[in-house]
Amino acid sequence: MHFQKALILGFSLLMGTSFAQVRAVTEKGDNVILFDDGTWRSADQLNINQTPHLFDMPTFKGVAAPGTELSRLRFSIESSKQNDITDDEVWFSNNDLSLPVHTVPNSFRGIKGEVPDGTPLSFRGEMLIRASYSDEHQYFVYGKNFSEGRYLIITDKLVEKALHVLDFKNYMLSPEYLEEDRMFIDQSIGWVEVENNILYISHGHRTYAKSSKGMNAYITAIDLNTYNVLWRSKPLQCNTHNFILYDDAIVTGYGFTAEKDYLYVLDKQTGNSVQQILVKSGPDYVIRKEDKLFVRTYNMDYVLRPSE
Numbered sequence: 001m002h003f004q005k006a007l008i009l010g011f012s013l014l015m016g017t018s019f020a021q022v023r024a025v026t027e028k029g030d031n032v033i034l035f036d037d038g039t040w041r042s043a044d045q046l047n048i049n050q051t052p053h054l055f056d057m058p059t060f061k062g063v064a065a066p067g068t069e070l071s072r073l074r075f076s077i078e079s080s081k082q083n084d085i086t087d088d089e090v091w092f093s094n095n096d097l098s099l100p101v102h103t104v105p106n107s108f109r110g111i112k113g114e115v116p117d118g119t120p121l122s123f124r125g126e127m128l129i130r131a132s133y134s135d136e137h138q139y140f141v142y143g144k145n146f147s148e149g150r151y152l153i154i155t156d157k158l159v160e161k162a163l164h165v166l167d168f169k170n171y172m173l174s175p176e177y178l179e180e181d182r183m184f185i186d187q188s189i190g191w192v193e194v195e196n197n198i199l200y201i202s203h204g205h206r207t208y209a210k211s212s213k214g215m216n217a218y219i220t221a222i223d224l225n226t227y228n229v230l231w232r233s234k235p236l237q238c239n240t241h242n243f244i245l246y247d248d249a250i251v252t253g254y255g256f257t258a259e260k261d262y263l264y265v266l267d268k269q270t271g272n273s274v275q276q277i278l279v280k281s282g283p284d285y286v287i288r289k290e291d292k293l294f295v296r297t298y299n300m301d302y303v304l305r306p307s308e
Contacts, residue, residue: 046120046159052151052167053227060174060215062234062271069267071249074275075293075304083301088284091301095294097287099242102131106146118159123151132192133157139192147206148172149188154199164199164224171203174215181211187218191242197224200250204239209259217254219243221271231271237264240283244293249274251293255282263295263304277304 083091092098105113105121105128115121116138121128123142129149130141138159142151150172154164172186190202204217217239221230236254243252248268255261261282265275281298288294295302 046118046155046162048120048123048153048162048165050162050165052124052165054167055170055222055227055229057170057175058218058220058229058232060235062218063229063232064272065221065231065270067270069272069274070269071247071265071267071274073247073249073265074307075251075263075265075277076307077277077302078292078305079303080280081301083296083299085299088296091296095289097289097294099285099287100133102133104128104131116159120153123153126151130189134194137163137194139194141189141192143188147188148186149190152189152192152201154192154194166227168201168203171220174212176213176215178211178213181207185212185216187212187216190238191240193243193245194224195245198222198230199224200243200245202238202240202243202252206239206256208256209236219250219252219266219271221268233264233266233271234273237266237273241285242287244286244288246288246293251286251288253279253283253286253295253297255279255297257282261297 102115103111103113104115105111115131119128119131119140126142126144128140129143129146132139136157138155138157140153141149143149150167150169152166152168153162155162168189174185177185184207185205187203187205190204193200199222200219201222202219205212209216215235217236219233219238223230238252238254239256240253243250250266250268251263252266253263261279263277263279263283264273266272267274279297279302280300283295283297285296286293291306293304295304
């Protein structure tokens, strides 16, 4: 990363303060803000010197993988009750639930964050906006702000090596959209999972589907050996904060104000929907605990169980 010398000097003068905010200019001339005093040091530690793999423009209608659906997994609602809308933390605590995420630095809210040592706090002039992990990997998402995630870096669990550096620039803007809503419809990287060297990744924006002519909120399956897209779900199937891999299926959800709200069970092999479950408001979280699914929507809490 190369920034104007004056800006680097300005940054060095701020390094003794907490949550340093520094305006910088990227190699392409974009004006961005960098955060914290570990930005360049952390990036150097990880030796991210490979050029990001830029994915081609995807189909915004969705594309299924050839073959027959393999998943027979179906769910039924065991219980439902109204929540208090703002009591997410209570729901997590009362049900002993959690998500594998790190708190990232957020200078706007005065949050220093807790990420692993060596985590790059910026990449190519864009700041770290989300971080999650699995048993084998760490996943870091970067964007110009907290609603525009473009880059994904996948590392080993100890953050010692960048395994994949991926650029989803071409996934961000649908080919057709309402011009007056342009500033709201960049589709950010949402949730990330890797299983058997296949990347499952969601993209979407958080406004009305009509703003991007219905071309929003996808899960894409990508072979990490070749970077070939195996399938892409139909639109309007994933704007939940996370999705889960459940045996040979993926469970996710979509909803928004004045739009219909559903949970979806996708076949992991083809990406096709094998079940949709109508819920009363937009789904936010889907978390597996033992065999059951705990689902948090805007104003309802559900528990689902596999059908016999």
